[in-house]
């Protein structure tokens with residue numbers, strides 16, 4: 001099987017798994033314990049935090065370990081909004097955010113916050129004028145993702161941060177789940193997000209790991225109350241082996257990023273070119289988008305049919321996203337980019353990742369051509 005669903009999740013890197021096993025066997029003590037074993041586990045945790053902070057360019061106490069992207073997004077939006085209610089009660093999100101962002105913002109409506117949505121163009125890039133129009137003095141949190149998970153649109157984050165900081169007192173949170181390891185992600189001294197979400201299982205670490213990185217002096221409320229771990233923001237015994245494995249995966253992803261971006265964008269563009277021969281295939285991803293996401297829609301067909309047919313040929317792909325793949329409805333992202341109704345149910349996503357080679361891309365093309373031939377005969 002050729003796995004082209006890396007945006008849904010990735011296989012843990014063997015070196016990362018090895019780190020996890022070693023840390024689980026040796027450093028299983030509670031890092032909050034006073035005894036020697038606890039001290040050693042805590043030292044390992046501290047080192048992991050320092051390594052990640054160094055890569056993201058913030059200070060170690062600004063890295064809060066979580067269970068992944070959804071938790072980090074919930075933490076950022078709810079934590080920033082609640083801690084800074086005195087600044088304003090309006091939350092601004094883009095129309096193509098992950099459900100964990102949209103639903104977190106919606107949940108805050110019960111606490112007196114209001115939510116406004118920034119529109120995107122047909123490529124999924126936010127409309128800067130709409131952002132400017134909807135950003136008010138009362139805006140407290142803006143959450144706009146770096147790379148969209150369904151069709152790979154990359155947002156102009158420096159421009160967004162500049163606008164948010166210039167025209168409001170809001171904090172800018174960026175979901176970088178799909179961008180880290182694919183395009184550069186760091187805090188920018190000059191201008192950039194105030195909080196960044198990263199998920200471990202999208203970068204060949206283990207499921208159930210991730211972090212929220214904060215720029216210095218960002219005021220945020222805790223997400224889990226209890227014993228005060230994670231600088232009081234997220235109580236609960238820290239999963240040291242998970243965190244150590246995550247630090248390793250973060251380093252590997254960061255080191256490999258330039259090479260991967262070059263390789264994946266070549267294959268992405270090659271696939272875009274290949275799809276041109278099918279008049280009933282509409283490509284949704286773009287060469288300005290993320291290197292690893294290729295998305296297209298086939299007229300008059302259902303994405304599930306294509307996923308199954310491709311699986312039959314030995315290729316694993318997905319419909320627009322793992323989250324929307326089971327409810328059989330058209331995703332909010334596909335709605336937001338206004339895909340023609342005759343295409344909107346036929347969206348498929350191919351997402352590249354570790355271990356993919358030239359031959360796999362060639363194999364994909366052969367399989368897709370065969371499937372197109374079969375379905376158009378039906």
Ligand SMILES: Cc1ncc(COP(=O)(O)O)c(C=O)c1O
Nearest residue numbers: 068069070098149175177178199
């Ligand atoms: C853009 C984006 N944000 C957040 C998430 C949620 O991450 P996790 O699965 O780690 O909760 C995903 C997962 O697909 C995603 O693609």
